[in-house]
Amino acid sequence: MNRKTDIVGVRIGALHKRWLLTLLAFGLFLWGMNFILAANWGASIRWLWTVAAGAFCAYVLAVLWKALPLNYRVEDRAFLPYFGAGNLVSLFRGWLLAALAGFLFTPLPVGWMAWLPGTLYILNGIADLFDGYLARRLRQVTVMGERLDMSLDGLGVLFASILLFRYGTLPFWVLFVGLARFLFLLVAKLREKLGKPVYDLPPSNLRRALAGAQMGFLGAVLLPVFTPPATVWAGAFFSLPFLLNFGRDLLWMCGVRLDFAVLRALRSSFGCLVAQPRGWILDWLLFGLRLGIGYGVGKQIWSWLSAPPQFLSAWTPLGSAQTQYHWMVAFYGIGVVSVVLGLVGRVGAALLLIGVGLQQGILPLGWLEAGILTSACLLFLLGSGEVSIWRPEERLIRQRWGER
Numbered sequence: 418m419n420r421k422t423d424i425v426g427v428r429i430g431a432l433h434k435r436w437l438l439t440l441l442a443f444g445l446f447l448w449g450m451n452f453i454l455a456a457n458w459g460a461s462i463r464w465l466w467t468v469a470a471g472a473f474c475a476y477v478l479a480v481l482w483k484a485l486p487l488n489y490r491v492e493d494r495a496f497l498p499y500f501g502a503g504n505l506v507s508l509f510r511g512w513l514l515a516a517l518a519g520f521l522f523t524p525l526p527v528g529w530m531a532w533l534p535g536t537l538y539i540l541n542g543i544a545d546l547f548d549g550y551l552a553r554r555l556r557q558v559t560v561m562g563e564r565l566d567m568s569l570d571g572l573g574v575l576f577a578s579i580l581l582f583r584y585g586t587l588p589f590w591v592l593f594v595g596l597a598r599f600l601f602l603l604v605a606k607l608r609e610k611l612g613k614p615v616y617d618l619p620p621s622n623l624r625r626a627l628a629g630a631q632m633g634f635l636g637a638v639l640l641p642v643f644t645p646p647a648t649v650w651a652g653a654f655f656s657l658p659f660l661l662n663f664g665r666d667l668l669w670m671c672g673v674r675l676d677f678a679v680l681r682a683l684r685s686s687f688g689c690l691v692a693q694p695r696g697w698i699l700d701w702l703l704f705g706l707r708l709g710i711g712y713g714v715g716k717q718i719w720s721w722l723s724a725p726p727q728f729l730s731a732w733t734p735l736g737s738a739q740t741q742y743h744w745m746v747a748f749y750g751i752g753v754v755s756v757v758l759g760l761v762g763r764v765g766a767a768l769l770l771i772g773v774g775l776q777q778g779i780l781p782l783g784w785l786e787a788g789i790l791t792s793a794c795l796l797f798l799l800g801s802g803e804v805s806i807w808r809p810e811e812r813l814i815r816q817r818w819g820e821r
Contacts, residue, residue: 428498432485435500439481439508443474446512450519457530462523470519473572477511480568487560497559503552504562506544510569513541517576525584531734535639538577542632545570571598577635586638586645587652594631594656597663605670616670624666626814627659630798633767641734642741643774647782647790651770654794703802704759710769710792711757713785714749721746728779738779745775756796759805766796 447467454463489496500508517537520526526533548566552558578595581587605615618624634655638648668674728738735741749772755765770793773786800811 428496429485431498432488432500436478436482436485440478442508443478443512443515446515447471447474450516454530457526457528458523466519466523469522470515473515473518474511477508477515477565477568480565481508481561484561484564487564488562489559490556491558491560491563492556497557501552501557501559501562502555503548503550503557504559504565506548506551507562507565507569510541510544510548510573513537513544514569514573514576517541517573517580521576521579521583531641534577534580535636535641538573538632538639539636541569541573542636545573545632571602574598574632574635577639581635581638586643586648588649591652591656593660594635597660601663601667601670604667608671614672616672618666618669622815624662626798627662629814631655631659637767637771637774642778644777647773647777647786650787650790651773651794654791654798658798697803699799700802700804703796703799704804706792706796707756707759707762707801710789710796711753713789714753714769717785718746718749718753726780729781730779733778735775741775741779745772745779748772748775752793756793756801759801760807761810762801762805762808763797763810765801766793769793770797 447470450470451463451467454466458466488500514537517534520534525531545566548562552562575595575598578587578591581591582589608615634651637643638652726742728742731738733741735744748768752765752768752772754760756762756769769789773782773790773793776782776786801808
Protein backbone atom coordinates (compact mmCIF):
# COMPACT_ATOMS: atom_id res chain seq x y z
CA MET A 418 0.00 0.00 0.00
CA ASN A 419 2.85 2.36 0.90
CA ARG A 420 4.65 1.46 -2.31
CA LYS A 421 1.53 2.29 -4.33
CA THR A 422 1.21 5.62 -2.50
CA ASP A 423 4.86 6.40 -3.22
CA ILE A 424 4.40 5.67 -6.94
CA VAL A 425 1.38 7.97 -7.13
CA GLY A 426 3.34 10.65 -5.25
CA VAL A 427 6.24 10.41 -7.71
CA ARG A 428 3.84 10.72 -10.64
CA ILE A 429 2.12 13.73 -9.09
CA GLY A 430 5.55 15.29 -8.62
CA ALA A 431 6.26 14.77 -12.32
CA LEU A 432 2.99 16.52 -13.16
CA HIS A 433 3.92 19.43 -10.87
CA LYS A 434 7.12 19.90 -12.87
CA ARG A 435 5.16 19.89 -16.09
CA TRP A 436 2.76 22.41 -14.61
CA LEU A 437 5.70 24.73 -13.86
CA LEU A 438 6.89 24.37 -17.45
CA THR A 439 3.36 25.22 -18.58
CA LEU A 440 3.44 28.32 -16.37
CA LEU A 441 6.72 29.36 -18.01
CA ALA A 442 5.27 28.74 -21.49
CA PHE A 443 2.21 30.88 -20.73
CA GLY A 444 4.45 33.68 -19.45
CA LEU A 445 6.60 33.57 -22.59
CA PHE A 446 3.45 33.60 -24.70
CA LEU A 447 2.18 36.78 -23.00
CA TRP A 448 5.57 38.46 -23.35
CA GLY A 449 5.80 37.54 -27.05
CA MET A 450 2.28 38.79 -27.82
CA ASN A 451 2.92 42.02 -25.94
CA PHE A 452 6.02 42.55 -28.06
CA ILE A 453 4.13 41.85 -31.33
CA LEU A 454 1.24 44.16 -30.43
CA ALA A 455 3.68 46.99 -29.72
CA ALA A 456 3.92 47.56 -33.49
CA ASN A 457 0.31 48.86 -33.61
CA TRP A 458 -0.73 49.74 -30.07
CA GLY A 459 0.54 52.12 -27.47
CA ALA A 460 1.67 50.97 -24.04
CA SER A 461 -1.65 51.57 -22.23
CA ILE A 462 -3.79 49.55 -24.66
CA ARG A 463 -1.14 46.88 -25.03
CA TRP A 464 -0.90 46.33 -21.28
CA LEU A 465 -4.69 46.33 -20.99
CA TRP A 466 -4.70 43.44 -23.46
CA THR A 467 -1.90 41.71 -21.54
CA VAL A 468 -3.70 41.96 -18.19
CA ALA A 469 -6.94 40.53 -19.61
CA ALA A 470 -5.10 37.72 -21.43
CA GLY A 471 -2.98 37.06 -18.35
CA ALA A 472 -6.08 36.73 -16.17
CA PHE A 473 -7.40 34.00 -18.46
CA CYS A 474 -4.00 32.28 -18.46
CA ALA A 475 -4.12 32.29 -14.66
CA TYR A 476 -7.59 30.72 -14.82
CA VAL A 477 -6.39 27.93 -17.13
CA LEU A 478 -3.37 27.27 -14.92
CA ALA A 479 -5.59 27.13 -11.82
CA VAL A 480 -7.96 24.65 -13.47
CA LEU A 481 -5.00 22.55 -14.57
CA TRP A 482 -3.40 22.57 -11.09
CA LYS A 483 -6.63 21.54 -9.40
CA ALA A 484 -7.18 18.74 -11.92
CA LEU A 485 -3.65 17.24 -11.72
CA PRO A 486 -4.71 14.48 -9.24
CA LEU A 487 -7.38 13.46 -11.78
CA ASN A 488 -4.92 12.63 -14.56
CA TYR A 489 -5.97 8.98 -14.77
CA ARG A 490 -7.39 7.17 -17.77
CA VAL A 491 -11.14 6.90 -17.78
CA GLU A 492 -11.13 3.36 -19.16
CA ASP A 493 -8.87 1.64 -16.59
CA ARG A 494 -8.13 4.30 -13.90
CA ALA A 495 -4.39 4.14 -14.68
CA PHE A 496 -2.64 7.31 -13.46
CA LEU A 497 -0.51 9.06 -16.10
CA PRO A 498 2.65 10.99 -15.12
CA TYR A 499 2.48 13.11 -18.28
CA PHE A 500 -0.12 15.38 -19.87
CA GLY A 501 -0.57 13.52 -23.15
CA ALA A 502 -0.95 14.89 -26.66
CA GLY A 503 -4.64 15.74 -26.25
CA ASN A 504 -4.06 17.81 -23.13
CA LEU A 505 -1.15 19.64 -24.78
CA VAL A 506 -3.49 20.66 -27.60
CA SER A 507 -6.04 21.78 -24.99
CA LEU A 508 -3.36 23.95 -23.38
CA PHE A 509 -2.62 25.41 -26.80
CA ARG A 510 -6.33 26.25 -26.95
CA GLY A 511 -5.78 28.05 -23.64
CA TRP A 512 -3.21 30.26 -25.39
CA LEU A 513 -5.59 31.01 -28.24
CA LEU A 514 -8.52 31.86 -25.98
CA ALA A 515 -6.30 33.95 -23.69
CA ALA A 516 -5.29 36.02 -26.71
CA LEU A 517 -8.97 36.31 -27.67
CA ALA A 518 -9.88 37.39 -24.13
CA GLY A 519 -7.33 40.19 -24.38
CA PHE A 520 -9.44 41.89 -27.07
CA LEU A 521 -12.49 42.11 -24.79
CA PHE A 522 -11.28 45.38 -23.26
CA THR A 523 -9.38 46.97 -26.13
CA PRO A 524 -10.58 49.18 -29.00
CA LEU A 525 -11.59 47.65 -32.31
CA PRO A 526 -8.36 46.37 -33.90
CA VAL A 527 -7.51 47.67 -37.35
CA GLY A 528 -5.16 46.67 -40.15
CA TRP A 529 -3.67 43.20 -39.93
CA MET A 530 -4.69 42.99 -36.26
CA ALA A 531 -8.37 43.03 -37.28
CA TRP A 532 -7.84 39.46 -38.49
CA LEU A 533 -6.58 38.23 -35.12
CA PRO A 534 -9.86 37.63 -33.17
CA GLY A 535 -11.48 35.56 -35.93
CA THR A 536 -8.28 33.66 -36.71
CA LEU A 537 -7.72 32.86 -33.03
CA TYR A 538 -11.25 31.53 -32.60
CA ILE A 539 -11.14 29.46 -35.81
CA LEU A 540 -7.83 27.90 -34.73
CA ASN A 541 -9.42 27.19 -31.34
CA GLY A 542 -12.26 25.34 -33.08
CA ILE A 543 -9.81 23.27 -35.13
CA ALA A 544 -7.76 22.47 -32.03
CA ASP A 545 -10.97 21.47 -30.24
CA LEU A 546 -11.40 18.71 -32.82
CA PHE A 547 -7.84 17.48 -32.46
CA ASP A 548 -7.50 17.38 -28.67
CA GLY A 549 -10.29 14.85 -28.28
CA TYR A 550 -9.18 12.94 -31.37
CA LEU A 551 -5.60 12.53 -30.12
CA ALA A 552 -6.72 11.57 -26.62
CA ARG A 553 -9.05 8.86 -27.94
CA ARG A 554 -6.65 7.48 -30.55
CA LEU A 555 -3.69 7.35 -28.13
CA ARG A 556 -5.80 5.98 -25.24
CA GLN A 557 -5.09 9.08 -23.14
CA VAL A 558 -8.64 10.12 -22.28
CA THR A 559 -8.36 11.32 -18.67
CA VAL A 560 -10.66 12.99 -16.19
CA MET A 561 -8.17 15.88 -16.03
CA GLY A 562 -8.42 16.32 -19.80
CA GLU A 563 -12.21 16.32 -19.68
CA ARG A 564 -12.18 18.98 -16.95
CA LEU A 565 -9.73 21.13 -18.90
CA ASP A 566 -11.68 20.78 -22.15
CA MET A 567 -15.01 21.65 -20.51
CA SER A 568 -13.51 24.73 -18.85
CA LEU A 569 -12.50 26.09 -22.27
CA ASP A 570 -15.51 25.28 -24.46
CA GLY A 571 -18.12 27.59 -22.98
CA LEU A 572 -15.73 30.50 -22.41
CA GLY A 573 -14.62 30.50 -26.03
CA VAL A 574 -18.21 30.91 -27.25
CA LEU A 575 -18.79 33.62 -24.63
CA PHE A 576 -15.72 35.63 -25.67
CA ALA A 577 -16.63 35.42 -29.37
CA SER A 578 -20.23 36.50 -28.66
CA ILE A 579 -19.14 39.52 -26.62
CA LEU A 580 -16.68 40.64 -29.29
CA LEU A 581 -19.27 40.32 -32.07
CA PHE A 582 -21.67 42.46 -30.06
CA ARG A 583 -18.99 45.02 -29.23
CA TYR A 584 -17.88 45.28 -32.86
CA GLY A 585 -21.49 45.76 -34.03
CA THR A 586 -21.37 42.65 -36.20
CA LEU A 587 -24.37 40.99 -34.50
CA PRO A 588 -27.22 42.37 -32.35
CA PHE A 589 -27.56 41.89 -28.59
CA TRP A 590 -29.17 38.46 -28.92
CA VAL A 591 -25.79 36.92 -29.72
CA LEU A 592 -25.00 37.36 -26.00
CA PHE A 593 -27.65 34.74 -25.21
CA VAL A 594 -25.66 32.28 -27.31
CA GLY A 595 -22.54 33.01 -25.27
CA LEU A 596 -24.35 32.77 -21.93
CA ALA A 597 -26.36 29.62 -22.76
CA ARG A 598 -23.92 27.11 -21.25
CA PHE A 599 -23.47 29.14 -18.07
CA LEU A 600 -27.22 29.55 -17.64
CA PHE A 601 -27.56 25.79 -17.98
CA LEU A 602 -24.90 25.17 -15.30
CA LEU A 603 -26.47 27.80 -13.02
CA VAL A 604 -29.91 26.21 -13.21
CA ALA A 605 -28.41 22.76 -12.55
CA LYS A 606 -26.57 24.08 -9.48
CA LEU A 607 -29.68 25.80 -8.14
CA ARG A 608 -31.73 22.63 -8.54
CA GLU A 609 -29.09 20.66 -6.65
CA LYS A 610 -29.12 23.16 -3.77
CA LEU A 611 -32.93 23.03 -3.65
CA GLY A 612 -32.83 19.24 -3.52
CA LYS A 613 -34.53 18.84 -6.90
CA PRO A 614 -33.44 16.21 -9.43
CA VAL A 615 -31.15 17.14 -12.30
CA TYR A 616 -31.88 14.87 -15.25
CA ASP A 617 -29.11 13.82 -17.65
CA LEU A 618 -29.57 14.84 -21.26
CA PRO A 619 -30.02 12.05 -23.80
CA PRO A 620 -27.37 11.70 -26.53
CA SER A 621 -28.17 13.95 -29.47
CA ASN A 622 -26.51 14.29 -32.87
CA LEU A 623 -28.53 17.47 -33.36
CA ARG A 624 -26.95 19.06 -30.29
CA ARG A 625 -23.44 18.30 -31.57
CA ALA A 626 -24.27 19.57 -35.06
CA LEU A 627 -25.77 22.84 -33.83
CA ALA A 628 -22.89 23.48 -31.43
CA GLY A 629 -20.32 22.84 -34.16
CA ALA A 630 -22.20 25.01 -36.66
CA GLN A 631 -22.45 27.80 -34.09
CA MET A 632 -18.71 27.72 -33.38
CA GLY A 633 -17.90 27.80 -37.09
CA PHE A 634 -20.27 30.69 -37.70
CA LEU A 635 -18.93 32.77 -34.79
CA GLY A 636 -15.36 32.30 -35.98
CA ALA A 637 -16.19 33.24 -39.56
CA VAL A 638 -18.10 36.44 -38.77
CA LEU A 639 -15.30 37.60 -36.47
CA LEU A 640 -13.20 38.05 -39.61
CA PRO A 641 -13.25 41.69 -40.81
CA VAL A 642 -14.73 40.93 -44.25
CA PHE A 643 -18.18 40.13 -42.82
CA THR A 644 -20.51 42.97 -41.84
CA PRO A 645 -24.25 43.57 -41.31
CA PRO A 646 -26.86 43.03 -42.65
CA ALA A 647 -25.63 39.70 -44.08
CA THR A 648 -24.21 38.69 -40.68
CA VAL A 649 -27.54 39.44 -38.97
CA TRP A 650 -29.51 37.28 -41.40
CA ALA A 651 -27.04 34.42 -41.22
CA GLY A 652 -26.82 34.79 -37.46
CA ALA A 653 -30.56 34.36 -37.12
CA PHE A 654 -30.41 31.10 -39.10
CA PHE A 655 -27.59 29.71 -36.99
CA SER A 656 -28.51 31.07 -33.57
CA LEU A 657 -32.27 30.50 -33.48
CA PRO A 658 -32.09 26.68 -33.86
CA PHE A 659 -29.22 26.62 -31.35
CA LEU A 660 -31.19 28.61 -28.76
CA LEU A 661 -34.38 26.60 -29.32
CA ASN A 662 -32.49 23.34 -28.82
CA PHE A 663 -30.84 24.84 -25.73
CA GLY A 664 -34.27 25.70 -24.33
CA ARG A 665 -35.45 22.15 -24.92
CA ASP A 666 -32.34 20.74 -23.18
CA LEU A 667 -32.86 23.10 -20.25
CA LEU A 668 -36.46 21.93 -19.84
CA TRP A 669 -35.38 18.30 -20.15
CA MET A 670 -32.80 18.75 -17.38
CA CYS A 671 -35.60 20.13 -15.19
CA GLY A 672 -37.81 17.13 -15.94
CA VAL A 673 -40.09 18.81 -18.48
CA ARG A 674 -40.74 16.72 -21.59
CA LEU A 675 -42.19 18.71 -24.46
CA ASP A 676 -45.27 17.09 -25.97
CA PHE A 677 -44.92 17.32 -29.74
CA ALA A 678 -48.57 16.48 -30.32
CA VAL A 679 -48.66 18.14 -33.73
CA LEU A 680 -45.63 16.17 -34.93
CA ARG A 681 -47.10 12.90 -33.67
CA ALA A 682 -50.38 13.68 -35.43
CA LEU A 683 -48.52 14.27 -38.69
CA ARG A 684 -46.65 11.02 -38.30
CA SER A 685 -49.84 9.06 -37.68
CA SER A 686 -51.52 10.70 -40.67
CA PHE A 687 -48.72 10.54 -43.24
CA GLY A 688 -46.65 7.62 -41.97
CA CYS A 689 -43.23 7.24 -43.51
CA LEU A 690 -43.34 10.63 -45.23
CA VAL A 691 -42.53 12.40 -41.97
CA ALA A 692 -41.55 9.52 -39.73
CA GLN A 693 -37.86 9.88 -40.53
CA PRO A 694 -36.07 13.26 -40.39
CA ARG A 695 -33.97 12.03 -43.32
CA GLY A 696 -36.95 10.69 -45.29
CA TRP A 697 -36.92 10.65 -49.07
CA ILE A 698 -39.05 13.81 -49.37
CA LEU A 699 -36.50 15.88 -47.44
CA ASP A 700 -33.64 14.38 -49.45
CA TRP A 701 -35.23 15.36 -52.78
CA LEU A 702 -36.17 18.80 -51.49
CA LEU A 703 -32.54 19.34 -50.52
CA PHE A 704 -31.46 18.08 -53.95
CA GLY A 705 -33.82 20.56 -55.61
CA LEU A 706 -32.46 23.33 -53.39
CA ARG A 707 -28.93 22.41 -54.44
CA LEU A 708 -29.86 22.54 -58.13
CA GLY A 709 -31.48 25.93 -57.60
CA ILE A 710 -28.31 27.23 -55.98
CA GLY A 711 -26.29 25.87 -58.87
CA TYR A 712 -28.45 27.67 -61.40
CA GLY A 713 -28.51 30.98 -59.51
CA VAL A 714 -24.80 31.11 -58.66
CA GLY A 715 -23.76 29.86 -62.08
CA LYS A 716 -25.86 32.52 -63.81
CA GLN A 717 -24.41 35.22 -61.54
CA ILE A 718 -20.80 34.17 -62.12
CA TRP A 719 -21.40 34.09 -65.88
CA SER A 720 -22.79 37.63 -65.79
CA TRP A 721 -19.75 38.87 -63.85
CA LEU A 722 -17.34 37.21 -66.25
CA SER A 723 -19.24 38.56 -69.28
CA ALA A 724 -19.32 42.16 -68.02
CA PRO A 725 -16.80 43.14 -65.31
CA PRO A 726 -18.72 44.73 -62.39
CA GLN A 727 -18.27 48.21 -60.94
CA PHE A 728 -17.00 47.97 -57.37
CA LEU A 729 -18.51 49.90 -54.47
CA SER A 730 -15.07 50.63 -52.98
CA ALA A 731 -11.49 50.49 -54.16
CA TRP A 732 -9.93 48.94 -51.04
CA THR A 733 -11.10 46.23 -48.63
CA PRO A 734 -9.63 44.28 -45.68
CA LEU A 735 -8.24 41.81 -48.27
CA GLY A 736 -6.47 44.58 -50.19
CA SER A 737 -7.80 45.87 -53.48
CA ALA A 738 -11.40 45.30 -54.50
CA GLN A 739 -10.13 43.34 -57.50
CA THR A 740 -8.35 40.90 -55.18
CA GLN A 741 -11.46 40.42 -53.05
CA TYR A 742 -13.49 39.94 -56.23
CA HIS A 743 -11.25 37.08 -57.33
CA TRP A 744 -11.52 35.45 -53.89
CA MET A 745 -15.30 35.87 -54.03
CA VAL A 746 -15.58 34.16 -57.42
CA ALA A 747 -13.31 31.34 -56.23
CA PHE A 748 -15.41 30.70 -53.11
CA TYR A 749 -18.64 30.84 -55.12
CA GLY A 750 -17.25 28.52 -57.81
CA ILE A 751 -15.85 25.84 -55.48
CA GLY A 752 -18.85 26.10 -53.18
CA VAL A 753 -21.44 25.65 -55.93
CA VAL A 754 -19.66 22.59 -57.37
CA SER A 755 -19.47 21.04 -53.88
CA VAL A 756 -23.13 21.76 -53.12
CA VAL A 757 -24.60 20.63 -56.46
CA LEU A 758 -22.66 17.36 -56.48
CA GLY A 759 -23.15 16.74 -52.78
CA LEU A 760 -19.38 16.48 -52.41
CA VAL A 761 -18.77 17.47 -48.77
CA GLY A 762 -21.91 19.59 -49.12
CA ARG A 763 -21.82 21.30 -45.73
CA VAL A 764 -18.35 22.65 -46.48
CA GLY A 765 -19.60 23.83 -49.86
CA ALA A 766 -22.48 25.65 -48.17
CA ALA A 767 -19.95 27.34 -45.85
CA LEU A 768 -17.93 28.46 -48.88
CA LEU A 769 -21.05 29.98 -50.43
CA LEU A 770 -21.70 31.90 -47.20
CA ILE A 771 -18.14 33.22 -47.32
CA GLY A 772 -18.73 34.23 -50.94
CA VAL A 773 -21.79 36.28 -49.92
CA GLY A 774 -19.75 37.96 -47.18
CA LEU A 775 -16.96 38.83 -49.60
CA GLN A 776 -19.45 40.18 -52.15
CA GLN A 777 -21.02 42.50 -49.60
CA GLY A 778 -17.83 44.52 -49.30
CA ILE A 779 -17.51 45.27 -53.01
CA LEU A 780 -20.85 44.64 -54.76
CA PRO A 781 -24.47 45.24 -53.75
CA LEU A 782 -26.56 42.32 -52.49
CA GLY A 783 -29.89 41.60 -54.14
CA TRP A 784 -32.64 39.03 -53.91
CA LEU A 785 -30.43 36.39 -55.52
CA GLU A 786 -27.77 36.77 -52.81
CA ALA A 787 -30.47 36.69 -50.12
CA GLY A 788 -31.68 33.40 -51.59
CA ILE A 789 -28.14 32.01 -51.73
CA LEU A 790 -27.53 33.01 -48.12
CA THR A 791 -30.79 31.44 -46.93
CA SER A 792 -30.31 28.25 -48.93
CA ALA A 793 -26.67 27.85 -47.89
CA CYS A 794 -27.63 28.24 -44.22
CA LEU A 795 -30.27 25.51 -44.59
CA LEU A 796 -27.82 23.17 -46.33
CA PHE A 797 -25.15 23.82 -43.72
CA LEU A 798 -27.58 22.93 -40.93
CA LEU A 799 -29.42 20.04 -42.63
CA GLY A 800 -26.70 18.61 -44.84
CA SER A 801 -26.94 17.81 -48.54
CA GLY A 802 -29.15 14.73 -48.14
CA GLU A 803 -28.77 11.16 -49.34
CA VAL A 804 -28.61 12.18 -53.02
CA SER A 805 -24.92 13.07 -52.64
CA ILE A 806 -21.57 11.76 -53.81
CA TRP A 807 -19.65 11.94 -50.53
CA ARG A 808 -20.66 13.20 -47.08
CA PRO A 809 -17.76 12.54 -44.66
CA GLU A 810 -18.86 15.41 -42.42
CA GLU A 811 -21.97 13.46 -41.41
CA ARG A 812 -19.84 10.96 -39.54
CA LEU A 813 -18.29 13.72 -37.45
CA ILE A 814 -21.79 14.70 -36.38
CA ARG A 815 -22.92 11.17 -35.49
CA GLN A 816 -19.66 10.06 -33.91
CA ARG A 817 -16.84 11.91 -32.17
CA TRP A 818 -13.64 11.98 -34.21
CA GLY A 819 -11.25 9.25 -33.13
CA GLU A 820 -13.83 6.90 -31.68
CA ARG A 821 -13.42 3.32 -32.84
